[in-house]
Amino acid sequence: MNDENLFLTDRMLGVLTRYLRFMGYDTKSAVSLTAGDSREDTVLLDIAKEEGRYLLTRDRELAERGKNYSAVLLKSDDVLCQVKQLFLAGLIDGSHSLGMQRCVVCNTSLRPASSDDINNTPYAPSEKKELKFMWCPLCRKLYWTGTHSLNLEKRLKKIFDR
Ligand SMILES: [Zn+2]
Incomplete structure (x- = not known):
């Protein structure tokens, strides 16, 4: 059941972090830790171990240190290549691509x-019919099915349909 996989991402993987969350994967980011901690790599390894998360990183040294705690060295800077690498490794699947x-x-x-949430959000679209909100x-942020999620969905589908 790779639907249940949990992830932890390093600071270089902000875009991938958003993609994984979009797909519904519980993904913690190093960005939420205090910046400038010289022990950050150790903190990340501890979190990965304690919470059973796959540690995703572009840092070869960190990946080497974390190889016993399911660290994964991502080979590309391109987010779609990163998603594909995780997909081919069997860590994610395409069933959650709806966002x-x-x-x-x-x-x-x-x-x-709720209708209150929608009505109190100034940036909500004026035409609300047929949209899902x-x-x-926590952030009090409104999401809806729209162009952005559809584009992202299409890009992800291309990877998963192969
Ligand atoms: Zn939020």
């Missing part, structure tokens, strides 16, 4: 938006 399950900003599970209770 809107997890907040891409903070990793919290989204819930369906979700809400992040």
Whole structure:
């Protein structure tokens, strides 16, 4: 059940972090840790071990240190190549490519938006018919099915359909 896989990403993987959350994967980011901690690599290894997360990194040394804790060295800087690498390694699958399950900003599970949530959001689209709305209770951020998620969905589908 790779649907249940948990991830931890290094500071260089901000875009991949958002993609994984978009797909619904619980993904912690090193960005949420205090910056400038010289022991950050050790902290990341500890979190990966304690929480059973795959540690994703572009740092060869960190990947080597974490090889006993499921560290994965990502070979490319390109996010779609990174997603493909995880897919080919069997760590993620395509069934979650629809998005809107997890907040891409903070990793919290989204819930369906109430009409109050929608009406109180100034950036909500004016034409609401046939759109599905979700809400992040932590960031108070509104998500809806729209161009952005459809484009991302298409890009992800290309990878998973191969
Ligand atoms: Zn959030």
